Amino acid sequence: MASSSSSSSTQVKKITLKAADGKHFEVEEPVAMEMETVKSFFVGNEDAMKDMVVPLLNVSSEHMPAILDFYRNHSEFRKRTPPPPAEEVKAFNEAFLENKSDEQLMEMIMAANFLNTKELLNFLTEAAANRIKNKSVEYVRAFFGIENDFTPEEEARIRAENEWAFDGLDED
Amino acid sequence: MMNSGTLTVREKNKKFKGAGGRKKRTKNYVCNDSRSWADLSVDLLDIISNHLNLTEFLSFSKVCRNWILFSLTSPQRRSLVFCISTKAKKSCYLYISTEFRYKTKLPNFAGNFCIGFSNGYLIMEDRLGNVWVINPITAHQIQFPPMAKPCIAARQLRNAASKSPKGGNALRRLWGWRRSCFATFGPRGDFLVIFLSLYHRDVMFCSSKDNNWKVYSFAYQSRNIVDIVVYNGRVFVATDDCRLGALNLGSSNDSQTGVLILEYSNLKFLNGKTPLTRA
Numbered sequence A: 001m002a003s004s005s006s007s008s009s010t011q012v013k014k015i016t017l018k019a020a021d022g023k024h025f026e027v028e029e030p031v032a033m034e035m036e037t038v039k040s041f042f043v044g045n046e047d048a049m050k051d052m053v054v055p056l057l058n059v060s061s062e063h064m065p066a067i068l069d070f071y072r073n074h075s076e077f078r079k080r081t082p083p084p085p086a087e088e089v090k091a092f093n094e095a096f097l098e099n100k101s102d103e104q105l106m107e108m109i110m111a112a113n114f115l116n117t118k119e120l121l122n123f124l125t126e127a128a129a130n131r132i133k134n135k136s137v138e139y140v141r142a143f144f145g146i147e148n149d150f151t152p153e154e155e156a157r158i159r160a161e162n163e164w165a166f167d168g169l170d171e172d
Numbered sequence B: 001m002m003n004s005g006t007l008t009v010r011e012k013n014k015k016f017k018g019a020g021g022r023k024k025r026t027k028n029y030v031c032n033d034s035r036s037w038a039d040l041s042v043d044l045l046d047i048i049s050n051h052l053n054l055t056e057f058l059s060f061s062k063v064c065r066n067w068i069l070f071s072l073t074s075p076q077r078r079s080l081v082f083c084i085s086t087k088a089k090k091s092c093y094l095y096i097s098t099e100f101r102y103k104t105k106l107p108n109f110a111g112n113f114c115i116g117f118s119n120g121y122l123i124m125e126d127r128l129g130n131v132w133v134i135n136p137i138t139a140h141q142i143q144f145p146p147m148a149k150p151c152i153a154a155r156q157l158r159n160a161a162s163k164s165p166k167g168g169n170a171l172r173r174l175w176g177w178r179r180s181c182f183a184t185f186g187p188r189g190d191f192l193v194i195f196l197s198l199y200h201r202d203v204m205f206c207s208s209k210d211n212n213w214k215v216y217s218f219a220y221q222s223r224n225i226v227d228i229v230v231y232n233g234r235v236f237v238a239t240d241d242c243r244l245g246a247l248n249l250g251s252s253n254d255s256q257t258g259v260l261i262l263e264y265s266n267l268k269f270l271n272g273k274t275p276l277t278r279a
Helices: A036-042 A064-079 A086-097 A102-115 A118-132 A137-144 A152-160 B005-020 B022-028 B042-049 B054-060 B065-073 B152-163 B167-174
Strands: A014-018 A024-028 A053-055 B080-083 B091-096 B100-105 B113-118 B121-125 B131-134 B141-143 B177-185 B190-197 B202-207 B214-217 B225-231 B234-239 B244-248 B258-262
Touching: A024 A064, A036 A102, A064 A086, A064 A102, A064 A118, A102 A118, A102 A137, A102 B042, A118 A137, A118 B042, A118 B054, A137 B054, B042 B065, B054 B065, B121 B177, B177 B225, B190 B225
Parallel strands: A014 A053, B113 B177
Antiparallel strands: A014 A024, B080 B091, B091 B100, B113 B121, B121 B131, B131 B141, B177 B190, B190 B202, B202 B214, B225 B234, B234 B244, B244 B258
């Protein structure tokens, strides 16, 4: 948590966000405004900020600290005048994804989608795509816990489709 | 690349209507269990699939029903356009609509000619009459024996054509193959490459069964072939007297080779006019 160091004249405004399971999070205004969903909540109603609790129905409290951390760091990266070296951003992003299971990743994608932040959403979906890349259909199914809901005939037909795009002509 | 902006906005507004009566919603809200990767919404699948390349995307669409349904409506599913620069050294570009561009590197590409695109394969030829097909996605190649009749005149024409700016058109009109097809068929993965030349009035073909070039000339026949297509291992032709036929390639005996006209009534080409026959 970034301390509320009142840098210039006014105290940094805080906004209270309520996660899906009811937990409250106090967030500095600029960080909260990274989320389009929160931002649009206050459009034309700026006075409400002080005492309004913003409900985030699709975000569980489990992921809130990580998500807020992402916003804080990335808004800081953006503000820095010589932009930070790519390695630093990359290192942060990699650390962010470390120890995240696929389930957690998916929940965070849903959360980012709900919060409507392009940067986080883009980053997370790329991570998901990276986990699919160069993997067989069976692997992807097993990896993400997706049930094969095709009948054997459908499966065979689908497999034969676009065969030209895959290695070799006579691959079985 | 991100073409999902509008979708996300719509999603947000929808959610916000619900947020008005949020007490009710929070109660009903179940945090887990109802979510799985298979049930991801279309806009999320869209964003994820934007990070995949073409092969990965095709593979991605085979995972489950929800994902294949998504892929069928995705813009990535639209037609593929190849763009091969005349100065291309090793690579060509693939476009899907205007949103996606892929670059593919191919061996033996420089200085050679792409004379057709068929069944997912580029049909390539070099100046010596060697012919091969190559899959631009997987780089899978099939080499054919050198052509029985490497056409010297054609090559001279081609050289001349490459020197004059308008040469490309002249080349196509005078010499170029009207149609080149490559097809695979049968359980053993047999394949066939076939060229129709309007200028020479012949069909050249080579199949994996006999691995040799053969020529069927229709120069002295009563009807000319104006186009060919290969389907299920059979060659179908359109003739200049507005008929469709099947071309028998004569697996062993050349005397069998010929066009067998299929009788369809009321067949009309180009508003009843005879299709272009002159080379």
